[in-house]
Amino acid sequence: MPLTVETPQVALRSESTTLAVGNRVLESRYVLSPLAGYTHLAFRTALREVGGLGLATTDLVLPAMLLGGAKKSLDLVxxxxADRPLxxxxxxxxxxxxxxxxxxLEDRGYGGVDLNMGCPMGKITGGGGGAKLLCRQDDTCRLVEQVVQAVRIPVTVKMxxxxxxTSITSPDxxxxxxxxxxxxxxxxxxTRAQGFHGAVDLEGIRETVAAVRSIxxxxxxxxxxxxxxxxxxxxTGCAGVAIGRGAMLDPWIFRKLREVAAGRAPTDPTADEMIEFLIRHFTLMTAQHDDFSCRMFRKFAAWYGARLGIPEDLEDRLRRFESFAEFDEIVQQIRRRHGERQSTVPTALVRVPNGPVEKW
Ligand SMILES: Cc1cc2nc3c(=O)[nH]c(=O)nc-3n(C[C@H](O)[C@H](O)[C@H](O)COP(=O)(O)O)c2cc1C
Incomplete structure (x- = not known):
């Protein structure tokens, strides 16, 4: 079913904007869906500063690596x-x-654990995790029950x-x-077989929503x-919406949804706000990753380029810059030259694996 609509603001305006997830009250029904490699601390923090984000979840973390003290996992957590609720x-x-x-995680003050039952990648499903958990219903229910009983913080599931x-198990x-x-x-x-292809099945989501009593x-x-x-x-009647790639395309989407929930028209960011967001995103990244941030930030160039109407040569430099000084110099030029190219809503999507999902 296509996701277009003509008069969206009307039906949902009078409801409460908050939502409880276990012992946590979210200030918004719109939450960030994890995108491994993108939705790290810097991006989450920059989004929260814009406003309207109800909850964020880290990229998927492998327990054995986390417990083994692997730097990559410690970076992910x-x-x-300011990065709350998480x-x-x-x-x-x-x-x-x-x-x-x-x-x-509970011992270190984290507020919630989310169990991944959606990852389609072979390296995860091969070990019985990710979407594979959707196949072994009895075992998976026992697993979930044991985790829930082991901690007091809320345990949630993403699936x-x-x-x-031929095996639609999410309602049960x-x-x-x-x-x-x-x-x-x-x-x-x-489904896992779809990977990221084909249309999202809103009816399937509706059936899953209808299957639960009150969570x-x-x-x-x-x-x-x-x-x-x-x-x-x-x-679908869902209580809230998790947005992943849409938050990359429009980091202001959560703020806009908050405005709509308050009965106001959603406002687009000004060019200055967008430039400040770009700088903030990078600066927050450097606080965690230092020089390596230059490399990490490059993959965001296409989004900022399109949205800010940055001329091609500057976008290209944003894709290759090597130092903080170079970043500062590019930003100075962006301040002067943004809008030289027609500014558009970015369409570049986060890259997903190619080919048949069985080979992912
Ligand atoms: C590059 C990429 C990385 C992802 N990483 C995760 C992840 O770590 N954990 C997870 O539950 N889902 C992950 N997802 C799935 C997304 O959270 C989301 O379910 C999916 O992209 C559909 O939502 P969207 O269209 O709003 O992005 C990932 C998706 C992409 C494209």
Whole structure:
């Protein structure tokens, strides 16, 4: 079903904007869906400063690596007091590892654990984790129950509709997870076999929403605009919406949704605000990753280039810059020259794997 709608603001305006996930009250029903390699601390913090973000979740973290003290995993769970509320997403098919990692997080003050049951990649499903958990329903329910019982912080689940079209397990699993104490569910409206292809199945999301009694379900998949977020809610009845790639395309989407919830028209950022966001994003990155930030930031060039109407030569420099001094110099030029090229809503999507999903 296409995600377009003509009169979005009307139906949902009178509801409460807050939402409870276990013991946490979210200030907004719109949350960030994790995108490994993109939604790290710097981007989350910059988004939160813009406003309207209800909850963020880290990229998927492998419990064995986290517990082994791997730098990459410790970087992924790095956070600050401003980066709240935050859940850490764990991905494994091994219950002992999941419990140990969930306790590790609870002991260090993290506010929530999210269990990944959506990752389609072979290196994750091969070990029984990610979307593979959708296939072994009884075992998965036991695993979830044990993790929930091991910690006091809320445990949530992010999953797909099922492994493939012939095995749509998300409604039964969602119901069973609620009975076992899961605090919320995020449902990406695709099967594992679909990867990131094909249309998001809003009816499938609706059936998952209908299967639970009272915990919030976040609809997820292909929401890129305010209208599409409201459409997702209206068609599926979901309590909230998780937005991943749409937050890369429009970091102001959460603020706009907050404005709409307050009965106001959504406002676009000014060019100055966009430039400040770019600088802030990079500066926050340098606080965690120092010089390596130059390399990390390059993959965001296409989005900033399109949105700010940065001339091609400057966008190209943003894709190759090597030092903080060079970044400062590029920014000075952006301040002078943005808008030379027609500014557009970026369309470049976060890259997803190519080829048949069985080979991912
Ligand atoms: C590059 C990339 C990385 C992702 N990493 C994660 C992840 O670490 N954990 C997770 O649960 N989902 C991950 N996802 C899935 C997204 O959270 C989301 O479910 C999916 O992209 C559909 O939502 P969207 O259209 O709003 O992006 C990833 C998706 C992409 C494209």
């Amino acid at each position: 790095a956070t600050t007091p 859940s850490v997403q764990l991905s494994s098919g091994n219950v002992d590892d999941l419990i140990a990692a969930a306790r590790w 797909r509709l099922g492994w493939d079209r 699993l969602a119901r069973a997870f609620e009975e076992r104490g899961v605090a919320a569910i995020t449902i990406h409206g695709r 919030p379900v976040f609809g997820n998949g292909d929401v890129r605009t305010v209208d599409e977020a409201l459409q997702m809610r209206r068609v």
